[in-house]
Amino acid sequence: MKNKIDPDELGQMIRFLIAGGIVVVVQLGTLYVCKESFGFATMTAVIISSVFDMLIAFIIQRTWTFKVTGKKNVGKHMGFYFILRAGTYILNVIAMYIIVERLHVQYMIAQIILILVFSIISYVLTKKIFAL
Secondary structure (H helix, E strand, O other), X not given: OOOOOOHHHXXXXXXXXXXXXXXXXHHHHHHHHHHHHOOOOHHXXXXXXXXXXXXXXXHHHHHHHOOOOOOOOHHHHHHHHHHHHHHHXXXXXXXXXXXXXXXXXXXXXXXXXXXXXXXXXXXXXXXXXXXX
16 A cells, blocks of 8 residues: 655645745855845854844744744744754754764765755654644
């Protein structure tokens, strides 16, 4: 018996990936503008672009990907979402250190693998967050 993917679930997964791509472009654009146009120090620009990235990602994922509307639970959703993003960021840094520095895997290959792994984890957990 074949397992069929629910078309709504598939659409949600595709929207999640598209939203992630949009957010990457927004983050890189914000980083560039902060650094090159406003002359912020690199780390200041990174922090600003990361915070902006999380806000934009939250809005897009909540309203478009998972189609959550209204203000109900927005604070709870935002809190858990930011904890998830911070957690995956910290785990990514730790995993990159282990994979690149200790296992001597090329850094781009390591990051691509981790992006795939954390995308799956993030999708599952983000879906649970927005179902609260």
